[in-house]
Amino acid sequence: MASDVASLEPSADDDVKKNADEQIDKAKDETVPEQTEATTADDAAKNAAQSEAEEKKVSVMEAHGYLLGTILGTGSYATVKMAFSSRHKCKVAVKIVSKKKSPTSYVHKFLPREIDAVRILRHPNIICFLQSIETTNRVYLIMEVADGGDVLKAIRDSKHIEEPDAGRWFGQVLGAVDYCHKRGVVHRDLKCENLLLDRAKNIKITDFGFARVFDPKEAMEPSSTFCGSYPYAPPEILRGIAYHPPSADVWSMGVILFTMVFGRLPFDDHNHRTLIKQVMAGPVFPARHAYQLKASTELRDLLVKILKPMPARPGLDSIRQDTWFAKHCAGSVVVKQSKDGTSLMEVLKEDESPAVESEDAFSEF
Template identity: 55%
Template sequence: MPSPVASVHQPSPPNAAAHSHGTQSAPEADKEKKLSVLESHGYFLGKTIGTGSYATVRVAHSERHEGSVAIKIVSKFSAPADYLKKFLPREIQVVKGLRHPNLIRFLQAIETTHRVYIVMEYAENGSLLDIIRKDQVIDESRARRWFRQLVDAVEYCHERGVVHRDIKCENLLMDAEWRIKLSDFGFARGHVRSKNGQPSLSETYCGSYAYASPEILRGIPYQPEYADVWSMGVVLFAMVYGRLPFDDSNYKELIKQVSNKVSFPKDPKISSTCKSLINKILAPLKSRIRISGIRGDAWYTFEPVPGII
């Protein structure tokens, strides 16, 4: 399912941003009736770029931002109660405090009786999944560049106590300069450190099976930062091989696969250093590499010598 392709300004609180029906003169009131809630905020809807069971994402022209934005439109009638009461407010709260070149920027939230509108940066070049489907595989040079951007984004979040918990190719969007933008913080959680500094465990088992760490699949309380790292390894594998490392069509088989060493396809031919890094990420929790280790890895730090292939 496509994710919001979405840029953060001074965010407005959800309720404060809602359409106001203050005291108006009759002509003003008549004019206001003719405008939709979004139009009254300067947003003019365009094509649909993503659909889900209770949310739609559409491109819109923004007068304020002088260009295109993406708007996630959540129906209060279709969305589950726990999503509206727990996950959606948490998503808005989390993204309001984040600003990084490799994160989709939150712009504004508007709430009405029937809907919640989340206005975001528009990433016009689609998702990483779209690119993999088109190109089949991503060469290691491009994969390295995009993986570094993903690491930057995730480390930035983790340093601020935010875990994403749904890192996957569909949620990695591309802006006009073909830079990675991590999006969709619908399962994100803040304040992951407890008061004594020890990691706070998650017990919400969210995200996609194919990208989920073994501890999530087994349903045990887990450290979400390390589950994010696992998902990043699945993304790296998907880029260089053009397919996912694990088959999520059978849950019991999936548990077996994630418990064993990664099986690498014969083609395409991938460098031993790249495979080594993937092995270090897609590893049991006790031996799984941390972000600091990834930053020091030989494949990650490799810089080709100009003029030498």
């Protein structure tokens, strides 16, 4: 038993081995802090270099000479921001469309149509398109800024628009729409919200998301794409009948004119069946307010003429011959903005063509 107990006690050799192990561990402990400090210094240098690189990193818009500013408006899948163009030395608007948030039909059908339409249009009463930039996740549309609100806001602020002012705006709209049709573009979503105003209160038609491009030298085929807003849609669209897009634009113009002067929409869109009956019967003029009662007979006659089902609806040339139009709209001119309010339209060269670019290199955006 004694030998068995002795075998469990530490020997001299064990003490030597233990001391050696302790010295090795001590040596390891002394070297670890030096390695940790070196590693920490390397990581700090890498982090500093990465931070510096991120600070110098140029965004998509900065690379193209645009400095983004405040948000002008937001939608379901797009945001519009103010920006400054270093090249043109003026403010521009940037519509940022998210591909991830947008419906596939919009990204692959309506957005390309919008770009195809606006890039061929240059008119003082149409928002001037400058450039589109496409990345992996977004599409940027750079356009003219119209920072005077829109016609709908103007109506709400004043309750209605006096006939002389409504005539000036209607004349500008007709001139711009006529220009579009002659260039082979139909808007198909004309409404008060899509009529922006610049600082001098000139009309600027915007939002060509439902636009269609056609050959103006040939007769346009009827369309079965029923788009736009119910309150501004003609009877043929509401009834689901193939329609003539230019004539649909004319109807929408009539709704806009009615809304400006009478301070309300001509037709109630809360019930679809009721709406169809109303548009087929023609407008009923309200008489609740004094300004509604004083609307001229000539204006009412023009509205009755425009807001008719096809084929009785007049064309733009026929509207130009109307008595009320000749009195209030024929002399419609674009008022120049002040120097401080110089627009993109005023600084662009006549021979400068809008650009469409794909920037797949900026895939992180």
